[in-house]
């Protein structure tokens with residue numbers, strides 16, 4: 105049916121009407137924070153306050169940091185922003201951060217990450233799921249990460265360290281600059297491949313090892329994946345309806361097969377190994393609960409759940425730690441005095457432990473812990489964490505209710521660069537993490553692993569593998585910055601985590 109004599113005019117009219125509807129909807133949505141008495145940043149159509157998924161100019165972590173800084177400038181304890189049309193609450197005051205992550209956690213149990221168990225079972229892992237389901241799984245998985253279990257896996261870690269050592273020898277002999285990000289990516293892939301999947305990945309020797317290939321792919325954000333992410337995060341119901349996946353099919357098929365084959369092999373041959381995979385198999389067969397003597401819901405893990413947890417351990421476990429070590433070495437290369445101090449500590453501690461890298465020796469390296477804390481302050485691999493409000497929450501001392509369904513962002517990167525907590529924040533200074541300085545600061549001013557009941561479950565493992573890697577490298581080599589490294593270093597807009605843009609090239613001089 106035509107309204108005028110011309111189809112073109114009709115189409116134009118229709119387009120105009122649709123545009124008017126969309127703009128009205130945006131305007132109505134953008135009034136949300138004003139109506140709810142929360143100071144907010146002026147959003148723009150179409151992406152609100154978040155970067156465009158098509159051509160981002162900044163990483164989302166930096167955009168959230170800038171929003172935090174603007175609210176701090178306005179001296180307000182919290183603020184509102186928008187992702188497309190959806191309101192996002194930003195906690196600014198550290199007491200508010202503490203309330204959301206810990207004290208009033210029962211209102212914010214979910215992370216609001218999309219997953220679709222039906223089409224994509226691998227996506228239903230600990231990081232994504234929420235509610236009671238998350239609580240049950242967290243209780244089951246917590247014993248997997250105790251210091252006793254870390255100690256048990258230490259030898260597996262040392263075995264992988266040998267490959268790192270060999271690779272460094274070869275690279276050093278070639279006399280060329282070292283792409284340290286790549287070397288450490290292989291090192292942590294080997295470790296987590298071994299601990300989470302029970303396999304020797306050999307990424308140093310096999311350049312196109314599937315673990316390295318898929319590991320890299322999963323963290324590379326293409327325009328398509330950013331668009332898909334925008335849809336899943338903003339329209340989860342539509343994403344469910346469209347059966348959208350979050351894990352690309354080739355990656356999912358590979359990891360699922362690896363787990364199924366591995367579990368079948370171990371069960372058939374009654375073979376057991378000291379790794380995460382074994383702990384998950386024991387959970388599946390209800391053995392771990394009996395041994396640990398703890399209570400859970402009585403349900404064991406299914407094989408799909410075992411696969412999903414192995415997958416998240418792999419994802420969360422390798423890139424975060426390799427990036428942390430890369431940034432640490434980048435800073436140490438620029439700050440030779442600090443590098444020397446870490447090396448002196450390594451030598452002193454190892455001398456006390458018969459020259460051996462043991463679990464206890466690693467725990468004794470206190471200054472290295474400070475270096476890692478300062479690295480994670482300046483470069484938190486996860487620059488902000490999210491929560492989703494699951495029941496209406498009244499913000500203390502404010503006439504503000506955070507409604508059920510609203511997403512909450514905790515701006516880690518912004519907090520870590522706040523001059524009030526860290527004067528001269530660009531300066532790399534491990535002394536900020538001396539015992540005394542930590543005592544004088546708000547506990548939530550340093551949260552690279554998140555906080556509260558949903559804090560990173562792999563924290564101990566991440567620190568342990570980073571310390572072993574740094575020990576191996578720094579006791580044998582002195583690192584300086586190679587001129588091929590871009591300066592000043594920028595954050596990559598193509599990575600899902602806070603990584604360096606381009607390679608970090610270092611010169612390694614044998615000690």
Ligand code: HEM
Pocket residue numbers: 230231232242416417418420421422424425428480484485486489490552553554555556557558559560561562563565566567
């Ligand atoms: C330097 C290393 C690491 C950093 C900086 C890091 C950071 C984080 C952060 C910020 C979160 C979100 C916490 C929150 O929302 O409050 C998280 C969650 C998580 N991390 Fe890590 N992580 C690291 C290493 C690891 C390792 C090695 C593993 C496993 C082997 C791991 C497994 C997980 C899992 C499963 C979650 C979800 C926990 C839950 O929702 O219950 N992470 N991590």
